[in-house]
Amino acid sequence: MKRYWILSLLAIVLVTLPLMTACGEDEVETTTTAAAVTTTAGGATETTGDATETTAPAETTTTVGEPVTLYVGGTFALTGAYAEDCAAVLAGFQDYVQYVNDNKVIAPWHTDWTIPANITFELLWADDALDPAKTLTIYEDQKSKGMMVSRVSGSPEGMALKDLLVEDNIGATSQSTSPAYLQPVGNIFTNAPIYTDEMASVAEWFLESWTETRAPRVAYLTADSPLGRNIDIPQMQEYLVSLGYEFVGAQFVPMVPTAPPTTQLAWLKDNKVDLTLGVMVNPGSQPTVKEAVRLGMGVGQEYEITFALGNPAHLQIFLPDMGATGNGVVVAGDFCAQDADVPGIKFADMLQDTYRPNKKNTNIMYLDGVIEGMTQILALRLAAMEVDPAKLTAEDVLKKGYWQIKDLDTGGISVSKYTYGEGNVQGVDSCRIQQVENAQIVEKGAYPLRNILPSEQ
Template identity: 25%
Template sequence: MEKKSKLVCLLGTLAILISLLAPTEGLTAGKPSITIHNIIDLTGAYAPIAIPSEKGGKDYLAWIAEKGGLDVDGDGKGDVEVKYTWAEFGNVDARFMSAYKRFRMGTPKPTIIEMWSSPNQEMMKPILERDGIVCYGIGFSDPQLYPPAWNYMDCWSYGESAAGAIEYYIDNLWPKKGTGAKAKVAHLTWDSAYGRAANEPTKRHGEKTGKYEVVAERFCTMMPTDPEIMGFLSDFEKRGVDIIWSNSIVQTPAVIMKGIHKLGLAGKMVHMANLWAPADLLLDIVGPGSAEGYMCPQPVYVPAADPNEPGVKFAKMLNDKYRKDPAMPNIQYMRGIRMKANMLESVRRALLGIMKRDNVDLAKACDRITGKDVKELGIQTLAGYAAHDTTVKAQSAPSGKDDRRLANHDRLIGVKGGKVVALSPWYKVPRLVPDDMIKQGLFKDEKINIHYEVVK
């Protein structure tokens, strides 16, 4: 009986995943097709953020299918069927590599693969270059960005986002602003390539700007407990820490925020985390009392704070039409739409480029499209693309031939008065490429801004 119950549970879980991710067919029969791929973590540590992201992406693909496919020529009618092939890797490296090998050896050969793992994306960098496949990365660690690279990232680097948020807070929101004091920053994060991704860049940024100093780096377990975090917070209080940064996902900042309020440290130190710990999800987890004062930069419009923005209305339309989930759209749903929209826009531009370059029709362009085409004719040209207004039009990355980012603007989002609010205008994040690479002549067609720059 117990075995039967377990089997029923497993089958139920499988049914949910299939309903979430199975390709949606619309009025696309008989049309040429293209395929996009995804290696995603829906059952491991990243599930709380990956699932709502994929809901947004899946609903966007359903909308594309209902319109008759991808509109390549801009006449409002679908021209190309979009096929979607995915694999779930549960945050297990061996499963990730197995999925990649299966995709690479399959038909059609992938041109662009969405990937959910900074460590694996870093490991894949030379392999992707060898295989001529574009990575649409959902992990944003700095090393994978540096040329030569077929790794592109959905946003800026973790270090750039952290530096921009910290500097903006010090200049505009810090109680000690204008006193000449230098802020003390502590990293409390995971002991992994992903967790440490913002540490070195923020040290470098703090030294260059002179506005803050990283005084401590502490590493917690992936699912930290209250006593574990309390010990770190007590040490930070003794050190006079002003800002705690965490490069993890929402569970870790949730425990940190609970600890800050339990120890009476609210107002003495502020906690910020990267975009994978969105303020709306953290508020749902810990409630308004413990979430108060939390901050997190985001590169998309936020449904709870921006209900009247066109991109939020578009996301609401998708959810109302295809899902009717009362918890959607949230920040991650918005980001999921943008991910798939960016990938398909890259493919669309590549198809147009192939047709013009090779003097062929659309069907032949679909047959011969390669990762190199998507890279050079598509994704490298996305600066200024707002993905159905899910983000600000000021996004201007890639901003040069060596740039592999797909966003370079943020807003600081936080919990204030029990609500999710925007705490800043849109600003361009600092550009934190290593000095030795600039000396080598890389990034010479970009403006290297060391400070954040507010959009006017």
């Protein structure tokens, strides 16, 4: 019996020994740690680590930093001759800024140009009333609030700001494209050709269809203002003569005529002018052309003459008001037609449908507001990729932002992509020509820029 109990005990020990050994082992779990991903303040993505460790899995985290508000905008001439245009620019700014804050991307066709989640843009604006002194006051106020960009409404305001912008290292977008901004080059970044280059493009285009053996006769018919007189420089006249024109002289019309410019138009007829060049806004161009047609002057009229204007005379505004009365009128340097089948127009339509469905702005300068907003925000984005956005300076935004903008696509709104740099503030590389034919805007081609500048002061 004793031997039986000993054998039984031994059997139990042999059976339970492996179980006891297993219970005493440490549990080992092998996991693969995902690469840690960090989103930097500028929107770039850095990846670190890719190893197999005997630890719990690491989480993938996104770091965006503390919330930062960056200001865009500037002064807008909401009173005076530019009021209608500037109201449209402001509307474009407002909708575009809201779109970027909602979607954190520059544009639907630039989906890789993202905005960090911690950055919010706020629009600052005030009415400069087309007054340089008021412009300077607004500029200083906005700068004191931490604004590191600005904008220009018109040539007088631009010239008032030009040296100050350089002194403060602040870059400004502009709806005005005065040749003086480039001589010497400052910090005013334009989105259309300078007015002298627009006139040069028209002159080249006009010669292509000139069939007479005599030299064509050209004169200025332009606004009696800094805007209109931008083209009245010796270098412009010299270029026209070099093309083969006979330069006849100049006639000036008030920015907003209080009476038809009959005398100026009669002078053109008396001097047998074939082509006029000028820079006007629609409150000046429309009554001028109406009076010309009444006098039998224009393309297809009793007295054959072509009236050509710079982009402030936007055909997209001119045509709905003038219809067939405006046939033959030419505008250089403008955006595409508002019914053009291009992504930029579809984007602008979407912005209005989304943010102002019951108060749409049909003025072409809405597109300018979108483009200026896009340029300012892209400059801030590029600078924030290099510097903590909470520590950005205006100089950072100028040199690491504006100067680094390359191939900014406007979705076909502009004739070319925008590229800026140190000493290069004219973003486009060519000039679009448009003409009214049968009450429609017709594209006539694009011409290279000639950089016709005044003498350096």
